[in-house]
Amino acid sequence: MTTPADKPPLDRKMLIDLGFIDARAKVLDIAAFLDRLDRAASVNTSTDFRIDAIRAALAIALENSPARAERILQLWSDPTTEPVERSDGKAARGAHPTRTT
Amino acid sequence: MYIDPHIHMVSRTTDDYARMAAAGCVAVTEPAFWAGFDRSSAAGFHDYFRQLTESEPRRAAAYGIAHHAWICINPKEAQDHGFAREVMSMIPDFLSRPNVLGVGEIGLNRNCKTELAVFEEHLEIAAQHNSLVLIHTPHLEDKLKGTRLILDAITAHGKINPQRILVDHVEEHTVRMVLERGLWAGMTLYPDTKCTAARAVDIMEMHGTERIWINSAGDWGHSDPLAVPKAVVSMRARGHTAADIHKISFENPRAFLSQSGNFSVVAPRPTIS
Numbered sequence: 001m002t003t004p005a006d007k008p009p010l011d012r013k014m015l016i017d018l019g020f021i022d023a024r025a026k027v028l029d030i031a032a033f034l035d036r037l038d039r040a041a042s043v044n045t046s047t048d049f050r051i052d053a054i055r056a057a058l059a060i061a062l063e064n065s066p067a068r069a070e071r072i073l074q075l076w077s078d079p080t081t082e083p084v085e086r087s088d089g090k091a092a093r094g095a096h097p098t099r100t101t
Numbered sequence: 102m103y104i105d106p107h108i109h110m111v112s113r114t115t116d117d118y119a120r121m122a123a124a125g126c127v128a129v130t131e132p133a134f135w136a137g138f139d140r141s142s143a144a145g146f147h148d149y150f151r152q153l154t155e156s157e158p159r160r161a162a163a164y165g166i167a168h169h170a171w172i173c174i175n176p177k178e179a180q181d182h183g184f185a186r187e188v189m190s191m192i193p194d195f196l197s198r199p200n201v202l203g204v205g206e207i208g209l210n211r212n213c214k215t216e217l218a219v220f221e222e223h224l225e226i227a228a229q230h231n232s233l234v235l236i237h238t239p240h241l242e243d244k245l246k247g248t249r250l251i252l253d254a255i256t257a258h259g260k261i262n263p264q265r266i267l268v269d270h271v272e273e274h275t276v277r278m279v280l281e282r283g284l285w286a287g288m289t290l291y292p293d294t295k296c297t298a299a300r301a302v303d304i305m306e307m308h309g310t311e312r313i314w315i316n317s318a319g320d321w322g323h324s325d326p327l328a329v330p331k332a333v334v335s336m337r338a339r340g341h342t343a344a345d346i347h348k349i350s351f352e353n354p355r356a357f358l359s360q361s362g363n364f365s366v367v368a369p370r371p372t373i374s
């Protein structure tokens with residue numbers, strides 16, 4: 001496989017057998033996470049851009065077109081192109097406010 | 102038998118060396134990075150570089166693992182240009198040490214101007230010393246922009262053969278641009294913030310196995326020093342051949358790293374320290 005494979009070695013059915021339970025658990029975890037937020041008290045009324053980012057990504061995940069993972073990563077990315085003057089802290093946050101609100 | 106070409110063993114226990122050896126690890130390479138806190142002086146970096154080049158190779162050799170290092174000031178601590186230059190002035194001395202492979206892991210963290218300037222100065226040091234280069238790309242929402250800035254800076258600098266540069270922590274949205282420029286790409290198997298083993302196998306299926314490696318980037322944070330052998334298990338489960346598995350987990354890192362005359366998969370004889 002030095003060059004990209006036409007098709008993965010396993011067929012669709014085999015990949016479902018291999019990955020379904022794991023994917024099922026992850027879907028439930030996301031649903032439960034959103035439920036948990038709904039049950040919690042809110043400190044302010046505006047929505048959190050990170051949750052908007054998850055909702056927008058889930059819409060991409062449900063599309064019937066390829067490269068969903070790549071497109072979700074692009075959606076969450078900083079869309080600017082120039083280096084910034086100063087960094088606003090050491091850690092990135094996982095999504096970019098301007099992309100999903 | 103495998104190589105973990107990016108792991109921060111100073112942050113790991115001796116038990117991890119034992120487990121890695123038991124899982125078939127024969128060699129590691131350890132880039133200089135941020136240890137979770139900012140060092141207060143250049144002397145702090147000097148001590149760290151000594152740890153990477155003197156103490157860690159001995160600790161690894163006790164488990165039959167060949168240990169190699171990369172030297173630099175990491176982008177998280179490169180916010181003060183003057184301080185960064187003081188640390189960079191120590192790099193040439195360490196590049197001549199027997200286990201040092203090159204300059205790394207340099208790159209960007211939050212994509213700011215000072216980080217970029219320090220990155221460009223590291224590239225120049227590598228060019229002057231004909232060193233290999235290992236590049237860290239930023240995390241999460243900063244990765245796409247940071248990878249583009251890094252690739253543009255490499256092109257503008259233009260003095261280093263792209264085959265001697267590895268751009269690490271690629272994901273689905275950055276792997277193509279790295280490979281298209283003739284550079285090597287690294288996939289980091291990190292539990293939350295980078296690639297899972299399943300996604301790394303997807304990327305190999307979609308982009309092939311030329312000029313690409315996998316690593317654990319095991320460090321002081323949430324990470325797994327056995328991520329490479331676990332990815333090997335995932336590749337097997339996904340129906341990949343033993344030859345492909347050996348290529349990605351052993352032959353590819355050996356091919357890239359052997360461009361430095363200092364790389365070997367044979368550990369020196371253990372010594373009592």
Ligand SMILES: [Zn+2]
Binds near residue numbers: 107132
């Ligand atoms: Zn690292």
